[in-house]
Amino acid sequence: MKLSFLGAARQVTGSMYLLEVQDDYRILIDCGSDLERSSSNGQAPPTTPATSFFPFEASGINLVLLTHAHVDHSGNLPNLYREGYEGQILCTEPTFALTEILLKDAATINQKRINDLNASKKKRVKDRQAKMQNDLYLERQVRDAMENVVPIAFNRRFRVHEGLDVTFIPAGHLLGAAHIVINVFENGERKSICFSGDIGRKNYPLLIDPAPVPPVDYLICESTYGNRLHENTETPEEALADVIKRTCIDIPGRLIIPSFSVGRTQALLYTLNKLYSEHNFPPIKVFSDSPMAYDSSRVYTKNIRLLNKEARDFYEENEALFDFENFTFLESTKASKAVSDYNEPCIIISSSGMVQGGRVEHHIAANIGNPYCTILMIGYCAEGTLGWRLLNGQPTLTIKGKEQAVNARVEKIDVFSGHGDQNDLINFVKMQPADSLRKVFLVHGELSGMEAFREALAEVGYNQVEIPTKGQTYEL
Numbered sequence: 098m099k100l101s102f103l104g105a106a107r108q109v110t111g112s113m114y115l116l117e118v119q120d121d122y123r124i125l126i127d128c129g130s131d132l133e134r135s136s137s138n139g140q141a142p143p144t145t146p147a148t149s150f151f152p153f154e155a156s157g158i159n160l161v162l163l164t165h166a167h168v169d170h171s172g173n174l175p176n177l178y179r180e181g182y183e184g185q186i187l188c189t190e191p192t193f194a195l196t197e198i199l200l201k202d203a204a205t206i207n208q209k210r211i212n213d214l215n216a217s218k219k220k221r222v223k224d225r226q227a228k229m230q231n232d233l234y235l236e237r238q239v240r241d242a243m244e245n246v247v248p249i250a251f252n253r254r255f256r257v258h259e260g261l262d263v264t265f266i267p268a269g270h271l272l273g274a275a276h277i278v279i280n281v282f283e284n285g286e287r288k289s290i291c292f293s294g295d296i297g298r299k300n301y302p303l304l305i306d307p308a309p310v311p312p313v314d315y316l317i318c319e320s321t322y323g324n325r326l327h328e329n330t331e332t333p334e335e336a337l338a339d340v341i342k343r344t345c346i347d348i349p350g351r352l353i354i355p356s357f358s359v360g361r362t363q364a365l366l367y368t369l370n371k372l373y374s375e376h377n378f379p380p381i382k383v384f385s386d387s388p389m390a391y392d393s394s395r396v397y398t399k400n401i402r403l404l405n406k407e408a409r410d411f412y413e414e415n416e417a418l419f420d421f422e423n424f425t426f427l428e429s430t431k432a433s434k435a436v437s438d439y440n441e442p443c444i445i446i447s448s449s450g451m452v453q454g455g456r457v458e459h460h461i462a463a464n465i466g467n468p469y470c471t472i473l474m475i476g477y478c479a480e481g482t483l484g485w486r487l488l489n490g491q492p493t494l495t496i497k498g499k500e501q502a503v504n505a506r507v508e509k510i511d512v513f514s515g516h517g518d519q520n521d522l523i524n525f526v527k528m529q530p531a532d533s534l535r536k537v538f539l540v541h542g543e544l545s546g547m548e549a550f551r552e553a554l555a556e557v558g559y560n561q562v563e564i565p566t567k568g569q570t571y572e573l
Contacts, residue, residue, distance in 0.1 A: 098287060100573045102565040103152060105541040108133055109321060110169035112541060117244055119283040122258050125161045126292050130172030155180035160190055163188035164294030165274035166195035175200060175238035189249040189265055191273030194396045195359050200239040202389050203237055207233035255405045269297020269307040270515045271360045274311050289313040296517040296525050300335050302364040303408045309528055314535045315573055318526060320542030322518040323550030329512045334369045336512045344471040345381050345442040351470045355457045355484060357450040358390040363397050364513050365446055366419040373421050384436055386427040386447035389573055394419045437463045448475045452483035462496040469504040475513045531558040538563050
């Protein structure tokens with residue numbers, strides 16, 4: 098059995114791992130976009146028609162397993178089918194629904210980029226358009242991928258090949274997210290391997306806690322927060338209530354929250370609903386400015402049975418998770434821009450979370466000079482993004498070609514981060530007996546975080562820890 102690390106190796110995004118077992122049966126675990134080396138819409142780096150997105154023959158893959166919907170795990174699935182893959186994708190039902198939303202949105206953006214270039218008469222732009230046409234997937238490739246998804250229930254062993262079965266175990270982090278355990282029987286020996294996916298945290302809004310993983314021989318463990326602990330110790334309700342009180346109640350201000358449409362926005366809206374329903378907050382107007390967030394929220398409501406008990410009880414009592422007084426989903430671009438003329442205190446939740454593309458750029462541009470505006474960052478921002486520059490206190494920012502002074506306040510809380518911190522990651526590994534776990538492979542993190550996490554694991558008795566490089570293959 099061989100395991101190759103083809104993405105998220107010594108970096109956070111681009112998760113993709115190739116497991117080769119007997120009879121030359123090949124399983125691809127995740128097929129994500131490398132957001133750190135690509136454009137803001139999450140596509141792979143440019144290629145030419147003669148080259149491949151992948152360091153393998155797509156038609157030679159027998160099966161794809163998907164841990165969860167986020168594009169750094171799912172974003173290159175359409176390209177896999179475009180290059181000749183004809184097999185199935187196994188994932189949970191909510192992961193199927195959320196992945197389809199994300200990939201269709203990416204395809205729409207890709208089509209718009211191509212159309213914009215098509216409208217140009219400049220030869221260099223035409224040349225770029227021809228190249229881009231080869232690089233970017235469109236709705237047809239998304240449809241090809243989604244037609245081959247087979248939804249799998251949690252905690253049920255599923256036989257996929259002779260001597261090989263898989264089990265999806267709840268991981269928290271995002272609705273439908275899973276740890277994937279693979280059992281392989283070859284040469285009279287049983288070997289087991291677990292791919293952590295992204296590890297959630299306990300008591301996160303809406304989501305169940307990550308479930309225990311049975312003992313395995315090999316563990317592939319994400320390490321996003323390998324060297325960090327979450328800073329905020331309050332509950333999401335307490336942290337958000339404090340910000341709203343200071344920015345919208347004590348003064349008649351405006352609160353803008355850049356937020357990813359799938360997962361993070363649902364946690365925010367649910368928390369706001371609880372504040373207004375159970376804590377008698379003044380009915381401040383709340384705008385959610387993302388059609389994708391609307392579609393994703395419907396998936397959450399449809400899968401109420403997979404949410405935590407608190408969310409299920411709240412839904413039973415209030416008949417809604419995300420709909421409350423003075424709340425509006427903004428569907429059209431016209432409605433989005435009209436919010437700039439709303440003069441009362443309000444909260445605007447808009448994507449993207451890193452303030453890199455999406456409607457939130459308009460809201461930031463319209464309010465960056467307003468001292469009565471607060472921009473609340475609630476998640477990770479990659480270096481160089483507009484969100485990263487806001488967090489680093491730059492006095493001026495160039496948005497859509499216009500330089501503006503930053504007079505708005507910029508704050509940050511991490512209670513809505515969907516990733517477990519170093520303590521959570523250590524506890525995840527400690528579910529495995531140190532004397533029988535043959536190897537831990539650290540992925541999905543910055544190298545400095547991985548090295549710190551490896552040291553922390555050594556202190557609790559786990560010494561067989563590897564940090565693979567991209568393209569590296571191990572024989573298990």
